[in-house]
Amino acid sequence: MKITDIKIGFISVPLKTPFKTALRTVEAVNDIIVKIETDTGHVGYGEAPPTGVITGDTTGAIVGAIEDHIKKNLIGREIEEMEEMMKVIDRSIVKNNSAKAAVDIAIYDLYGQLYHAPIYKLLGGYRKEITTDITISVNDPEEMARDSIDAVNRGYKTLKIKVGKNTALDIQRIKAIREAIGYDIDIRIDANQGWKPKEAIQILRKMEDIGFNIEFIEQPVAAHDIEGLKLVTDHTNIPVLADESVFSPKDAMHIIQTRAADLINIKLMKTGGIYNALKICSIAEMYGIECMIGCMLESKVSVTAAAHLAGAKSIITKIDLDGPVLCKEDPITGGAIFDEYKITLTDEPGFGFKNIDKIKWK
Numbered sequence: 001m002k003i004t005d006i007k008i009g010f011i012s013v014p015l016k017t018p019f020k021t022a023l024r025t026v027e028a029v030n031d032i033i034v035k036i037e038t039d040t041g042h043v044g045y046g047e048a049p050p051t052g053v054i055t056g057d058t059t060g061a062i063v064g065a066i067e068d069h070i071k072k073n074l075i076g077r078e079i080e081e082m083e084e085m086m087k088v089i090d091r092s093i094v095k096n097n098s099a100k101a102a103v104d105i106a107i108y109d110l111y112g113q114l115y116h117a118p119i120y121k122l123l124g125g126y127r128k129e130i131t132t133d134i135t136i137s138v139n140d141p142e143e144m145a146r147d148s149i150d151a152v153n154r155g156y157k158t159l160k161i162k163v164g165k166n167t168a169l170d171i172q173r174i175k176a177i178r179e180a181i182g183y184d185i186d187i188r189i190d191a192n193q194g195w196k197p198k199e200a201i202q203i204l205r206k207m208e209d210i211g212f213n214i215e216f217i218e219q220p221v222a223a224h225d226i227e228g229l230k231l232v233t234d235h236t237n238i239p240v241l242a243d244e245s246v247f248s249p250k251d252a253m254h255i256i257q258t259r260a261a262d263l264i265n266i267k268l269m270k271t272g273g274i275y276n277a278l279k280i281c282s283i284a285e286m287y288g289i290e291c292m293i294g295c296m297l298e299s300k301v302s303v304t305a306a307a308h309l310a311g312a313k314s315i316i317t318k319i320d321l322d323g324p325v326l327c328k329e330d331p332i333t334g335g336a337i338f339d340e341y342k343i344t345l346t347d348e349p350g351f352g353f354k355n356i357d358k359i360k361w362k
């Protein structure tokens with residue numbers, strides 16, 4: 001199975017409601033789709049979102065990285081040369097992890113087709129059903145309480161609450177949500193870098209004192225401020241999960257060895273795909289650090305890939321793969337089945353994509 005062409009397309013899927021974090025507000029998933037064609041007629045699909053505020057990757061940069069740097073180094077290569085191809089992608093251009101992830105995902109899709117097996121089974125086969133949380137956008141406390149009730153009514157048992165914007169409101173936000181949904185539902189919070197270290201410690205201690213029962217706090221401080229992250233980790237009992245501070249396996253190793261965080265959020269768009277994400281899983285496993293699998297605003301293509309990784313690896317104990325359920329429609333036939341909180345992997349070869357509607361090919 002030899003690569004003959006790599007095509008680029010674009011999908012645009014409106015969100016059910018605007019997605020708001022301390023970093024940005026988004027109304028639609030506008031992602032790049034990669035299609036890798038082979039001489040056997042098999043095709044592999046990948047996806048990359050232009051999450052400039054987190055990864056630095058823009059639509060133009062993702063397209064340019066693939067078309068001008070990665071593509072020419074992959075044409076003519078055999079899918080069975082997985083290890084070599086992953087090194088070629090990495091050497092083709094520095095950074096540009098979302099572009100690399102899209103290509104990596106499409107190659108894994110083909111790898112599974114080559115060996116007639118779903119990727120979660122090839123990588124470990126730990127489980128085929130996983131349960132995701134859902135994100136509650138940062139808004140005024142009353143609106144967040146209403147959104148939380150709606151999520152609970154739809155069956156979600158874990159909510160990921162966005163905070164870190166107009167931080168004076170953060171305690172009131174969680175208070176309103178707890179009053180609305182009670183204590184049977186797990187709450188994890190994500191500040192998306194919105195707090196200063198000492199401010200974070202103060203807010204988290206207050207949340208502990210009130211007894212909000214927070215499962216963990218995700219990325220309380222600026223991505224680059226590893227000392228600040230460690231300060232927060234050392235001064236609160238609420239576990240700290242590193243998101244924007246961890247892109248590469250080396251980042252994960254550093255955070256773990258310096259004990260700057262208690263947990264790691266793996267996202268394929270930060271690692272550059274499954275190949276490096278597997279390395280983070282192995283590092284985390286060695287140190288007994290549990291991981292979350294997360295996503296950006298992505299549709300079912302790349303989130304299916306992330307779900308297969310979660311299906312393969314037991315060190316991934318927390319799931320934040322709500323991208324597809326935040327979307328108003330699903331233009332993808334095949335892939336994992338996303339039914340609100342329940343994600344089911346299929347046993348189709350690769351990731352099992354059949355078709356993608358509404359792609360505008362370049």
Ligand SMILES: C[C@H](N)C(=O)N[C@H](CCC(=O)O)C(=O)O
Nearest residue numbers: 051135294295296297320322323
């Ligand atoms: C969508 C997912 N639940 C999530 O919250 N991801 C954010 C980043 C999403 C983005 O801005 O595209 C996160 O974990 O920080």
Ligand SMILES: [Mg+2]
Nearest residue numbers: 190218219243
């Ligand atoms: Mg996050």
